[in-house]
Amino acid sequence: MQTPSILLVDDDLDLLQFIATMLARYGYNVLPADNPESALSIHNQRKGEIRLLLTDVIMPGMNGPDLAQAILRRDPDIKILFMSGYKVDRLARFGDILSSYEVLGKPFSPAELLQAVNSMVGGNR
Numbered sequence: 001m002q003t004p005s006i007l008l009v010d011d012d013l014d015l016l017q018f019i020a021t022m023l024a025r026y027g028y029n030v031l032p033a034d035n036p037e038s039a040l041s042i043h044n045q046r047k048g049e050i051r052l053l054l055t056d057v058i059m060p061g062m063n064g065p066d067l068a069q070a071i072l073r074r075d076p077d078i079k080i081l082f083m084s085g086y087k088v089d090r091l092a093r094f095g096d097i098l099s100s101y102e103v104l105g106k107p108f109s110p111a112e113l114l115q116a117v118n119s120m121v122g123g124n125r
Helices: 013-025 036-049 064-074 088-094 110-121
Strands: 005-009 029-033 050-056 079-084 102-105
Touching (some): 005 036, 005 064, 013 029, 029 036, 036 050, 036 064, 050 064
Parallel strands (some): 005 029, 005 050, 050 079
16 A cells, blocks of 8 residues: 655744654654645645645745645545644635545644544555
8 A cells, every 4th residue: 555645845944844744753754845836746746646735824925824725726536634723713714625624733742643644545554
């Protein structure tokens, strides 16, 4: 079975590296991007192998929901998992897309992250 690839997007470089390292330790192939534009480029290059977009919601420039919609137009089978340190009321402006997908609240424990990722990609890591 092919190792599931995860496109990880967060503008916080320390958090991006921490999450990427943790997921790699549990056997995932992590493709990190520190901004949505880089994530789109990575997705274009590796589209067929990415099973999960794990993205922050609020980032400079393009936000996570807009990034997810752009990727879903090209790859409707990709799974989406959002991360956010903001409260639900602050995220309400993003409307339907966030209510349609799971949002993992920051800060989260490694166990919470792994449980959420495993449930999205069907892993038993």
